[in-house]
Amino acid sequence: MSTKEKVLQFLEQHKGESISGQDLADKLEVSRTSVWKAINGLKKEGYQIEATTNKGYQLSIDTDLLSEAAIVPLLSEALKGHRIIAHKTIDSTNLEAKRIVNEDPTFEGVILSEEQTKGRGRLGRVFYSPSESGLYMSLVLKPAADMDNATLITTAAAVAVCLAIEILTGKNPQIKWVNDIFLDGRKVCGILTEGIMDMESRTIGTIILGIGLNFRAPETDFPDEIQSIAGTLFDSKNAAVTRNQMAAEILNRFYVLYPELASRSYLDEYRKRCFVLGEQVTFPQGTETIEAKAIAIDDDGGLVVALPNGETKTLTYGEISIKIKKRE
Numbered sequence: 001m002s003t004k005e006k007v008l009q010f011l012e013q014h015k016g017e018s019i020s021g022q023d024l025a026d027k028l029e030v031s032r033t034s035v036w037k038a039i040n041g042l043k044k045e046g047y048q049i050e051a052t053t054n055k056g057y058q059l060s061i062d063t064d065l066l067s068e069a070a071i072v073p074l075l076s077e078a079l080k081g082h083r084i085i086a087h088k089t090i091d092s093t094n095l096e097a098k099r100i101v102n103e104d105p106t107f108e109g110v111i112l113s114e115e116q117t118k119g120r121g122r123l124g125r126v127f128y129s130p131s132e133s134g135l136y137m138s139l140v141l142k143p144a145a146d147m148d149n150a151t152l153i154t155t156a157a158a159v160a161v162c163l164a165i166e167i168l169t170g171k172n173p174q175i176k177w178v179n180d181i182f183l184d185g186r187k188v189c190g191i192l193t194e195g196i197m198d199m200e201s202r203t204i205g206t207i208i209l210g211i212g213l214n215f216r217a218p219e220t221d222f223p224d225e226i227q228s229i230a231g232t233l234f235d236s237k238n239a240a241v242t243r244n245q246m247a248a249e250i251l252n253r254f255y256v257l258y259p260e261l262a263s264r265s266y267l268d269e270y271r272k273r274c275f276v277l278g279e280q281v282t283f284p285q286g287t288e289t290i291e292a293k294a295i296a297i298d299d300d301g302g303l304v305v306a307l308p309n310g311e312t313k314t315l316t317y318g319e320i321s322i323k324i325k326k327r328e
Ligand code: BTX
Pocket: 091, 092, 093, 094, 095, 116, 118, 119, 120, 121, 122, 123, 125, 126, 127, 128, 129, 135, 136, 137, 138, 179, 180, 187, 188, 189, 190, 191, 192, 210, 211, 212, 213, 214, 225, 226, 229, 230, 231
């Protein structure tokens, strides 16, 4: 870890507290000059660090920039050793994850970004990812051969995001099958799970699990086309928790559920939060739009619907997108 990262990790863990340059240098076993250089570097990156002659350095409690230094100390044992890579801006964390896996097929870890210039949703759709207000991250997973089911991984991630939000904010998020998290009737999070085929073994060797969360209201409003759909966890600039805390909580929750994929133990929690169940939904099939009633989530995370002719059909991730039909 570089001196800058060490200094940042210390300041993040003692946010709002002051420490003199000398004490910091002693604690980290580096020179005062390198502490000073590190502080200047961090300030340039946008960290609000106040320096007072008597008390020393202090990282403002309002600082909320994504960083490995802030996230790693909050992670559970299950994630120790995983790489955490935070970017200021990137085209898409899923695309970056794919590039990394291309270079190093053994890579396991998490890519985060403050902003995405080409944030992607399913079926080539755009996921609006402005700077400073969201949390965009991709987990690179190496699932066991029979556990590479994108729908199951998506459902586990949806539960993990809901639990993390509930624990840190006390709010009660709901799930719109299969990959969207809603709060107060608005979409606050989307999940995009993509598999990478290992050409030699012809199996899905890697899964990229992308999670995009609207953390606080963006500086400029959401674009017109999603104004009536999108919501945020917090509306003001000063949220009660930081994005680093939220990222760590989501990761900790997910890595508790991930080993449970085979037993599906978390699926009941998914069903409880899934507000689609019992509703009339429509989904495209070929050139037609089919209307049906959502009746269950099966053990593979599929949505079972009852068609007007009395037959049932199971919808799986990726093939369709559903719309809940508003009651007249
Ligand atoms: P989706 O295809 O289910 O949803 C995309 C749709 O959601 C868009 O067509 C639009 O209507 C709406 N939308 C776009 N941006 C937002 C937003 N910020 N908030 C709410 N609604 C929005 C959902 O796909 C999956 C999104 C995954 C995003 C993550 S971010 C990290 C990773 N990197 C990446 O490029 N994608 C994933």
